[in-house]
Amino acid sequence: MNNNTTPPEIKKNEVHDNTTVVAMKHLKKSFGNNDVLKDITLQINKGESLVILGKSGTGKSVLIKCIVGLNVFDDGELSIFGQDISKISKPELIAVRKKIGFLFQSGALYDSMSVRENLEFPLKRQQQTIGDDEMDAMVKEALGNVGLSEAIDKKPSELSGGMRKRLGLARTLILKPEIMLYDEPTTGLDPITSKEISTLILDVQNKFQTTSIIITHDIECAKRTANRIIVLKEGVCFAEGSYTELENSGDSWIRSFFE
Amino acid sequence: MQQVEPINPPVERIPESTNISIRVSLLSKFFLEVASFSLFMLRFFKEVFKPPYEFNELLKQCFLIGYKSLPLIGITGFIIGLVLTIQSRPTLAKFGAVSWLPAMVGVSIIREIGPVISALIFAGKVGSGIGAELASMKVTEQIDAMQVSWTNPFKYLVVSRVLAATLMLPLLVIFSDAIGLFGSFVGVNLKDHVSFYLFFSQIFQSLEFKDLLPAITKTFFFGFAIGLIGSYTGYNSNKGTEGVGEAANTAVVFSSLMVFIIDMLAVQITSLMQS
Ligand SMILES: Nc1ncnc2c1ncn2[C@@H]1O[C@H](COP(=O)(O)OP(=O)(O)OP(=O)(O)O)[C@@H](O)[C@H]1O
Ligand SMILES: [Mg+2]
Numbered sequence: 001m002n003n004n005t006t007p008p009e010i011k012k013n014e015v016h017d018n019t020t021v022v023a024m025k026h027l028k029k030s031f032g033n034n035d036v037l038k039d040i041t042l043q044i045n046k047g048e049s050l051v052i053l054g055k056s057g058t059g060k061s062v063l064i065k066c067i068v069g070l071n072v073f074d075d076g077e078l079s080i081f082g083q084d085i086s087k088i089s090k091p092e093l094i095a096v097r098k099k100i101g102f103l104f105q106s107g108a109l110y111d112s113m114s115v116r117e118n119l120e121f122p123l124k125r126q127q128q129t130i131g132d133d134e135m136d137a138m139v140k141e142a143l144g145n146v147g148l149s150e151a152i153d154k155k156p157s158e159l160s161g162g163m164r165k166r167l168g169l170a171r172t173l174i175l176k177p178e179i180m181l182y183d184e185p186t187t188g189l190d191p192i193t194s195k196e197i198s199t200l201i202l203d204v205q206n207k208f209q210t211t212s213i214i215i216t217h218d219i220e221c222a223k224r225t226a227n228r229i230i231v232l233k234e235g236v237c238f239a240e241g242s243y244t245e246l247e248n249s250g251d252s253w254i255r256s257f258f259e
Numbered sequence: 260m261q262q263v264e265p266i267n268p269p270v271e272r273i274p275e276s277t278n279i280s281i282r283v284s285l286l287s288k289f290f291l292e293v294a295s296f297s298l299f300m301l302r303f304f305k306e307v308f309k310p311p312y313e314f315n316e317l318l319k320q321c322f323l324i325g326y327k328s329l330p331l332i333g334i335t336g337f338i339i340g341l342v343l344t345i346q347s348r349p350t351l352a353k354f355g356a357v358s359w360l361p362a363m364v365g366v367s368i369i370r371e372i373g374p375v376i377s378a379l380i381f382a383g384k385v386g387s388g389i390g391a392e393l394a395s396m397k398v399t400e401q402i403d404a405m406q407v408s409w410t411n412p413f414k415y416l417v418v419s420r421v422l423a424a425t426l427m428l429p430l431l432v433i434f435s436d437a438i439g440l441f442g443s444f445v446g447v448n449l450k451d452h453v454s455f456y457l458f459f460s461q462i463f464q465s466l467e468f469k470d471l472l473p474a475i476t477k478t479f480f481f482g483f484a485i486g487l488i489g490s491y492t493g494y495n496s497n498k499g500t501e502g503v504g505e506a507a508n509t510a511v512v513f514s515s516l517m518v519f520i521i522d523m524l525a526v527q528i529t530s531l532m533q534s
Contacts, residue, residue: 065403069406070403097409106399106400108399108403108404109399109401111396111401112392121405121410122408125408125409126408
């Protein structure tokens with residue numbers, strides 16, 4: 001593995017800021033009898049990038065969907081930017097949510113719209129008054145960032161899997177959110193594209209001081225992007241630490257993620 | 260051998276009791292479905308008047324739902340008018356009443372056949388389309404994606420589609436009626452020679468405003484039911500990809516049934532009001 005010796009092109013963001021951006025306390029979520037999240041407590045600081053590892057079906061997606069409100073947690077506390085989500089008013093909640101970007105595991109591209117319209121949708125929704133020229137420039141910039149400039153007038157169904165992933169990413173990043181939640185950004189991509197996406201994530205991180213939560217099975221991506229890693233198991237945070245700490249963990253089950 | 264016997268009776272009883280419990284659970288499932296559909300309808304009325312309004316999406320849906328259905332509705336309207344005329348002629352000829360042909364066919368197209376046939380075709384094309392589209396948007400998390408873009412997906416997707424269906428079907432029915440009457444005119448002229456002017460003046464003499472009003476009014480309800488049922492089946496589909504086909508199918512079956520039920524109610528109400 002050459003990667004161990006060559007330094008990454010972009011240095012990881014050093015976290016100096018100690019403001020807590022997202023804090024969960026004893027978060028619980030179940031679907032019927034299926035207790036998916038049993039007791040999750042964690043904190044993420046500004047500018048930090050947290051990677052979540054865990055077996056398929058342990059509730060990683062459910063966890064980040066609780067943060068944007070797509071899943072409603074049953075019990076516990078969730079604060080974002082120091083505001084307790086269950087206690088603030090609806091306009092305040094919307095204001096908080098407007099600062100969060102969410103990359104869906106499946107991409108969730110709008111099939112009935114072109115690539116351009118896919119990117120325009122969140123822009124028009126966030127600021128009703130945006131001008132056409134400004135919007136056009138932002139769309140082109142966002143597509144350029146993920147290397148999709150030539151696909152602007154295509155339909156999502158005409159794109160390859162990797163292109164769809166990158167379009168999903170562009171659509172989320174176009175609003176420059178303060179918190180980014182990535183649900184498996186590199187799954188199903190070739191190693192080169194995966195690396196590009198990881199680099200892009202770091203890039204965004206450094207440029208905008210974004211706080212990120214990254215769910216991934218791609219250990220290379222975790223290595224590149226993580227300041228801290230959490231391993232979920234059976235509805236609780238089973239282990240927590242830096243990449244090297246967990247890689248050399250005493251627990252063989254945890255080490256097995258890094259092989 | 261002796262031990263086997265006592266086991267038998269309970270084994271026989273089980274199918275009976277499960278039969279009942281299946282029936283009970285089917286019944287409760289039916290009522291749950293009706294309840295959740297009613298809530299869905301209630302939510303529609305709550306959200307339809309609440310700003311912000313999604314005018315652009317409404318216009319887009321009117322175009323997709325209305326304009327794109329014109330050819331199909333037009334062709335079927337023409338054929339129905341033509342066939343109905345050709346089929347009715349022998350019966351009227353027996354009574355020496357061929358001259359009544361335009362009036363008879365005209366009235367039945369405008370009162371009943373135009374609205375119902377158009378609504379059924381609309382259910383097949385638009386109802387199933389809405390069901391399948393929303394179900395696949397649900398499966399692929401597009402509805403969730405709208406929600407995280409601070410869009411109320413119910414308003415954006417459901418309200419605009421239901422409104423478009425409600426507004427477009429009446430226009431399509433008027434269009435279909437006109438084409439159907441023209442088809443009937445062609446049918447009449449296959450055997451007899453009736454001028455365009457005479458044909459239509461005969462029809463309009465036998466039609467009254469009280470024929471037209473209920474005939475058009477009920478189509479708003481047809482359109483509303485078709486749009487709402489299609490949206491309901493799609494929006495609540497939860498079974499992955501197979502749910503897409505199921506949503507489309509359920510939408511057609513129930514909205515077609517609903518068209519007939521509304522039609523029956525409409526007949527009762529108009530005859531009550533006119534008596
Ligand atoms: N809407 C839902 N209704 C019922 N159960 C759900 C729902 N969403 C998720 N689950 C259940 O929650 C559990 C966790 O799902 P989740 O999608 O979070 O897994 P995951 O850790 O993201 O897995 P993967 O790595 O495969 O994406 C699963 O058992 C799933 O069946
Ligand atoms: Mg997942």
